[in-house]
Amino acid sequence: MPTYEFQCEKCRKRFELVYTITEYERKARKLKCPKCGSTRVGRKISSFEVKTSKKS
Ligand SMILES: [Zn+2]
Incomplete structure (x- = not known):
């Protein structure tokens, strides 16, 4: 299952969640x-997804 990484825009807390695509x-x-x-x-x-896009 892919791990999704998030960052709170308010307090800058980073966290990771493991979800199926559907979830x-x-x-x-x-x-x-x-x-x-x-x-x-x-x-x-x-x-998991960083292979094609290299835009910044
Ligand atoms: Zn926060």
């Missing part, structure tokens, strides 16, 4: 930071 799609919309509870959580690109 991820269902839960990604209402993710919350485990530390401050903010829903402003950004997805970090995991190594």
Whole structure:
């Protein structure tokens, strides 16, 4: 299963979650930071996907 890495945009807390694709799609919309509870959580690109795009 892929590991998804996230970072809270509010407190900068980083955390990882392991989801199946289906689970991820269902839960990604209402993710919350485990530390401050903010829903402003950004997805970090995991190594899982870093093969094609190199845009910055
Ligand atoms: Zn936070």
